Structure formats: C-alpha cells, structure tokens
Amino acid sequence: MTAAIEFRDVSRVYGEVRAVDRVSLTVEAGEFFAMLGPSGSGKTTCLRLIAGFETPDSGSVLLNGRDVTDDPPYVRDVNTVFQDYALFPHMSVLENVAYGPRVRGQRKEDWQRRALEMLELVQLGHFAERRPSQLSGGQRQRVSLARALINQPRVLLLDEPLGALDLKLREEMQIELKNLQRRLGITFVFVTHDQGEALSMADRVAVFNHGRIEQLDTPRALYTRPATAFVARFVGSANVVAGELAQRLSGRAEPFAVRAENIRLRAPAAPVNGDTMSCIGDVADVQYHGAMSRWQVRLESGEVFAAAVPDTNSNDEFRVGARVRLEWARGDAVPLTAAESS
C-alpha cells in the first residue's frame, strides 16, 4: 500500500530562513497524523506544501505515490480546513459547502443534495441559508469542515482548526474530529502548537523545531521516551538535566529528562533510597492548578526544577523559600539519545 503523503528531502527557504529544512516523512493512508511545534517551527509550511500553496525549493512531495511537487492546489486530491476557516462571506452556508462541486461543474440538484448531506453530517442542516457571519466560531468551524470534506479528499489538512475555540468546545471538537476520521477513514494531517491536542488525537506525531523534525513517534513514545531535550521540554514539560549535574546524579555525562509528575518533594533530612536520584534546593514558586500544584525549586547550582505534586495537605510544611529534597526513581530518568538540533 502506498503512503498517503511522502516528503523526500523537502526544503523551503524564505530569504535567510530555512522554514523547512530537508524534511523527509511518510504519512500512511488512514492515519491521524499531527504536526506539533512552536510557531515558526515549519509545521504550517509543511502543511501548505502538501496543499500546494507553497512549492519546495528542493526535494519532492508525493501524494498517494504520485509526484505532485509542481501541481497547483486545484488539481491535488487534498482539502484544507483553514485556521481562520476562510468561509466566503458573500455566500450562504450551503453555497460555501457546495463550492467544491460547483466549481467542478456539478448540476444544481446534485450539489444542493450533497451539500445538505454534508451539513447534516456536521449537524448544521438547518443553518443552510445563513451567512457565515451569522454563525458562532464553533459552527463556522463545522461549515469549514463540511466544505473541505464534500470533495471526498483522500487527505484532509487541518491548520490549527481548534485554536480559536474556547476550552469546552475545543474538547468536544477533538472527540468529534477523531470520530469523524475513524468513520470516514480519510488521512487527517493536523497542525497544532498544543501538545495536549496532538497527544490526545493523533496516531503519530511529528515534533518540529527550526524547520526540522526532532522526533516522529506515537504519542506515548514521545511522552515517555523523548529523544531530545526539545521534545522532552515541549511535549512532556519535563526537566532536562545535563552537564555536571547529570554526571553527579546519574554517574554519566549524557543528558536525561525527568517529568515533573515523577518528582516527589521530601524533607531535606528524610532518608535517601538507593533506587532514587535526589538533590536539594529551595522552593522558588508554587502554582496551584487544582488537582495538583506545580512547584519551582531552585538548586544551589542554579538549575530550576519543576515538580507537579498532587494537591494534598502533606505539602503544607513547604512554603516558598523552604528547603526541600527532590527525589525521583532512577527508572524515571529518560536518557536523551539523539543529538540536539541547533
């Protein structure tokens, strides 16, 4: 079976900036694939390279095994849900959804029926005659989804589609998108800067930084076995220990990561277990997050550790400025194997 999308050594350069730097990747058919990274990391440019809004400066882009590097967007078998939804303001919701079939010359009875079906699919059947400006953000997002799906593309591209929605709606849409993808069996490529979103929805995630893929893996592997310090920090909000401190704690010079929720706070004088690593520092800050609190602890050598601790009364003895012992199991220290990309 051929891959839905394949990048072969693709680069896109804007002046001095290598927005996408020799990226190679393969997205399998039917996969829910996320591109995760901070803004300016190249993830959106990659999406635009798939859609055809950008042409690579070198390398090639393949869709379903066919080289489409020089094909314009209107001949590619992909459709996009835009970050700003990009609904046509001068058309009704129905006309927006029917746009694809209409420009392809379908008969009116056909496109009307198809567009209504798509609107039913996203539960907006009774909004057909409205203008996009009369809809809420969540409704516009659904219209945009229906409009992109009506062409029955083999690949659906989603550019930060949930970014403008409030938290509750975002969580609902995450589930809905996931269900939709399972039902339709279409390849979804989803761009986001929200690691929670990428982890909860995707089958595989490519983590972008400075135009390159730092790591491409399943969400669980990314979270539990980050390959680089960047992935450890960005995906797991983990503490990265390197240099002298790493040497002192683990006995080896390689950097390693410890996730905040694996760190326990103890009294400085508490007995030390042999299977753990521990160090001593002062509480610099405590943020209350409901189910847990996030503690910032500064070591004497200057490093700051974050520890996520379940919110129980037993921590009452520690205040900002108090001296604490940080402790975690040796097994929770994940060695960072891959070299850091600059």
Next chain:
Amino acid sequence: MTALSTFLYRRPALYVTLLLIPPLLWFGTVYLGSLFALLAQSIYSIDEFTAKVVYEPTLATYKQVITQAANVDIILRTLSMAVAVTIACAAIALPIANYMVRYAAPRTRALFYVGVMLPMWMSYLVKVYAWRLILAKQGILSWLFDTLGLGAALEALLRVPGIGGPSLSASYLGMFIVFVYMWLPFMILPLAAALEKVPESLLQASADLGARPAQTFRTVTLPLALPGLAAGSVFTFSLTLGDYIIPSVVGAPGYFIGMMVYAQQGTAGNIPLAAAFSVVPIVLIMIYLTLAKRAGAFDAL
C-alpha cells in the same frame, strides 16, 4: 481641569455634542446649505421677457429639461460618456489594483500607490491642456501612430461616426481618453482598498476546493471587490456627469451637463435652469446606486 474632564467623561452625550457642533455647523451650512440653496432655485422659473427669476414654485423648468430635444440630447450624451468612462476605468483599474494588492512586493506596491496618486497632485487644468496637445492633429499620439505605420488605422477610427472627428483632440474619443485618464485613480484606490480586505486564505480556500485561477477571480475576488467597484464607479460616474472643463477643452462641440450648468448660471443668467440641470446628475447617481444595490454590489459589506 480634572473636574471638567470628569464631568464630561460621565456625560458622553454632552461631550459628543460639544465636539460635533463646530464641524456640523460647517458641514451643514457650507456643504449642504449651499447645495440646497442652489437646488431650491430649480423649482422657480425665469420670465422669458424680463429675464428675471419668478419666485413661484413650478415644475416648468424641470419640464423644460426633460422635454426639449436639445436638453435631452445633452443628458443622453453626458450619460453615455459617463457610462463608457466608468466601464473603461473599471476594466483598467481591476487588474492594476489586483496586482498592487495581491502580487506586488511591499516596495513595488508603494511605488504603485505613488504612481497612481502622483497625477492627482498636479493641476487639473495643466493636465487637460497637456492632453489637448497630446491628442492634437500634429500631436505626439498621431506621430506615434504614424511611426508605427498605424496612421491609417487612426484615420479609420476617426471616421467612425459618433466618436470620431477631424482629430483626436476634437473627437468624443479623445474626450473619452482624457476622462478615463483623469478619473482612473478614483477607481483604482477604492478597488485596492476593497481587495486589500479580502484575506489571502479565501483565495487559497477557493483553489484548494478545485477552482482554477479564472474561476477564483470570478466567484471570489470579483464579488468581494464589488463594494470597491461600486464606490469607484460612483466617483468616475459622477465626476464625468458634472465636469465642464474637459468637454470644453477637448472633444467635439456638443454640450455636456456641466457645461450647460456653467453657461446657464453664468452668461445666460438662467439660475433655475442651471439648478434643474444640476439635479440631473444627482438623480442619475441615485438610480445607479439603486441598481447597484439591487445587483448585490453591497452584499459583501
């Protein structure tokens, strides 16, 4: 001072009123007041023997405007010119504005804006007289046609009844060229403003859904540019309807509405007729706007 500020801050209506009275007075008296004073004259008539204005409300002057064959000719001539100039301006301005907004790099775009506005910073009369020289029988344009071996084509064009004449500078075609030149910036600028408001993502969405560039232009760009096109065409249309200098300097001898207003209120001293004639463009613009609205020109606003 603080007390006064607080007093006004708590009473926004009073604050706005105080701010608006001076400009509204200016606008009301100088702009609208003088206009209505002129228009009010149109319901009077002139005594044919004494050449004095008779201050009794009557529609006789209007009747004169819309029934006398010579006057109807003037209106139709002006209207046809305004329509032709508007269409030509739109056809030339649309690709230019689209290029400026969509494709030009920031520096090039700035150059284009300056280029569009530069002619507007020059004296209007200088430009009109310059055009008379350009279009003259021995002018640079006929020289250019001759040099390119197209002299015969120009002659043939000038022999076309209605638009032709002894030379470009004495033909309606020449007048049309000058009108288009003069009002083009008034079409480009609102069009560019309208196109600038169209997000790039809409054009990308259209291409993404399978529309070829020509389809995207027809189904997305053009409908969204319509408000700008409507605004620009109101300028080109009304400026052509009201102008009296271009028709008197360039072109065939037939009268235009603006020339008629000028002649009637000046040499002829027939203020009511001049006033009635100045109502004609207003009515035509209103009809035009109604038609444009009905055609959906303002739907995208």
